[in-house]
Amino acid sequence: MPAVPVVLSAERHREAAEVFGGAYLVGPVTDRMWSRSAATYKGSTVHAVLEDDDSIGAVARAFDVTLAVPGGCVPAAGVSSVGVRADRRRRGHLRSLMTAQLEHLRAAGAVAATLRATEATIYERFGYGVASSYGTLTVDRARARLRAGAAPERALRLVNPTAALQLLPQVHDRLVRSRPGAISRPTWWWTNQVARMLDKDEPLWVLCTEDGDGEVDGWVVYTATHTDTASGEHRAQVSVIDLVGATPEVELALWQAAMAIDLAETVVAQGRPLDDGLPLALVDPRAARLSAVEDETWLRLLDVPTALSARTYGSADAVVLGVDDQLVPGNSGRYRVGPDGAERTEAAVEVEIGVSELASVYLGGTRFAALATAGRVRGDAPALRRADLLFAADRAPWSGTYF
Numbered sequence: 001m002p003a004v005p006v007v008l009s010a011e012r013h014r015e016a017a018e019v020f021g022g023a024y025l026v027g028p029v030t031d032r033m034w035s036r037s038a039a040t041y042k043g044s045t046v047h048a049v050l051e052d053d054d055s056i057g058a059v060a061r062a063f064d065v066t067l068a069v070p071g072g073c074v075p076a077a078g079v080s081s082v083g084v085r086a087d088r089r090r091r092g093h094l095r096s097l098m099t100a101q102l103e104h105l106r107a108a109g110a111v112a113a114t115l116r117a118t119e120a121t122i123y124e125r126f127g128y129g130v131a132s133s134y135g136t137l138t139v140d141r142a143r144a145r146l147r148a149g150a151a152p153e154r155a156l157r158l159v160n161p162t163a164a165l166q167l168l169p170q171v172h173d174r175l176v177r178s179r180p181g182a183i184s185r186p187t188w189w190w191t192n193q194v195a196r197m198l199d200k201d202e203p204l205w206v207l208c209t210e211d212g213d214g215e216v217d218g219w220v221v222y223t224a225t226h227t228d229t230a231s232g233e234h235r236a237q238v239s240v241i242d243l244v245g246a247t248p249e250v251e252l253a254l255w256q257a258a259m260a261i262d263l264a265e266t267v268v269a270q271g272r273p274l275d276d277g278l279p280l281a282l283v284d285p286r287a288a289r290l291s292a293v294e295d296e297t298w299l300r301l302l303d304v305p306t307a308l309s310a311r312t313y314g315s316a317d318a319v320v321l322g323v324d325d326q327l328v329p330g331n332s333g334r335y336r337v338g339p340d341g342a343e344r345t346e347a348a349v350e351v352e353i354g355v356s357e358l359a360s361v362y363l364g365g366t367r368f369a370a371l372a373t374a375g376r377v378r379g380d381a382p383a384l385r386r387a388d389l390l391f392a393a394d395r396a397p398w399s400g401t402y403f
């Protein structure tokens with residue numbers, strides 16, 4: 001019988017980080033590393049499985065975020081630092097951690113949990129499903145030119161990284177609210193991101209856009225690697241680390257700014273949304289290529305009735321979903337979802353769906369029809385079509401925040 005996980009006190013957080021680091025093969029936590037990570041742990045709830053000798057066998061961390069959903073937002077948890085000691089694996093530690101964490105988060109009022117998975121075969125059994133994906137955009141600067149009028153005129157301001165650390169957190173959470181899947185960024189997230197870059201001694205630039213009132217409404221954070229030619233010509237690859245705009249138009253203005261960086265041959269941005277506006281806005285759409293598409297948000301709906309009521313829906317006749325949640329039976333049941341919202345019902349089920357598949361369709365990133373083709377939801381074609389129209393979102397879901 002695996003031990004029941006406990007919530008660790010702050011005195012044992014460094015030990016927890018050590019267990020997680022070992023599981024991740026990143027080695028002993030040095031004082032320098034801990035000076036960066038302590039705040040991350042302090043801002044989190046850390047669950048641990050304790051062994052008979054009181055040592056830590058496994059850990060999982062969770063922190064509060066706000067998750068944007070179509071038409072609104074919900075209180076949610078970011079789940080991270082999940083690791084089991086090498087000598088304690090495959091004996092149910094992860095299962096007991098996930099179960100305890102899920103109960104804890106539900107009791108604390110989180111409507112959903114979101115994580116980034118190291119492997120795609122671990123979390124579905126706990127009710128998580130892929131709710132957003134991202135990819136790498138590689139722009140060939142010599143070919144890339146925006147179509148006339150594609151990007152709005154925007155004033156640009158170069159901000160030094162230390163000042164950006166004060167400025168950007170103040171506006172980020174407000175700017176990203178209209179993108180389903182976006183999450184608020186905890187203070188420690190900003191400090192860690194910038195600290196990691198500074199630790200690597202990489203150059204870092206922050207270029208902000210301003211609205212008509214001089215307020216920052218977007219930014220591109222980038223670094224550069226030098227790729228000088230054999231004859232000594234100065235060349236570089238610009239790597240975009242963060243590109244966030246209040247609207248898709250502002251994001252295009254930021255792309256325009258990134259593509260205007262002299263000496264850059266290519267501009268590479270990892271982790272971009274699948275509907276990034278750049279390729280469609282280029283005169284030569286092949287000048288920007290999207291590659292390495294993979295799962296980003298693994299989402300777990302902790303409180304299905306509240307989650308379904310929290311988002312808005314498209315126009316179509318209502319559909320009745322029969323939801324199955326093995327781990328949280330209270331989530332199971334029938335829900336009528338229509339343009340006016342969602343509520344429990346006794347009506348006949350039209351589409352049968354598991355809770356992890358419901359997480360995949362919840363932000364609008366996966367279609368019911370596609371899951372039905374894969375045998376993962378059941379319903380007749382007209383009911384699936386209505387469900388797809390209702391759950392469709394204006395923008396592809398994307399978090400843009402790795403943790």
Ligand SMILES: CC(C)(COP(=O)(O)OP(=O)(O)OC[C@H]1O[C@@H](n2cnc3c(N)ncnc32)[C@H](O)[C@@H]1OP(=O)(O)O)[C@@H](O)C(=O)NCCC(=O)NCCS
Pocket residue numbers: 023024058081082083084085088089090091092093094095096116117118119121122125
């Ligand atoms: C992945 C990891 C957390 C699993 O922990 P564990 O305690 O060995 O897992 P459990 O014994 O509780 O297994 C729970 C279930 O997950 C499955 N499972 C465990 N590790 C798995 C893996 N790497 N891939 C696929 N399935 C896995 C088990 O087979 C078991 O399945 P079941 O419920 O159908 O019987 C652990 O191996 C680890 O720490 N790995 C390195 C760090 C890591 O990858 N962490 C994940 C962070 S996103």
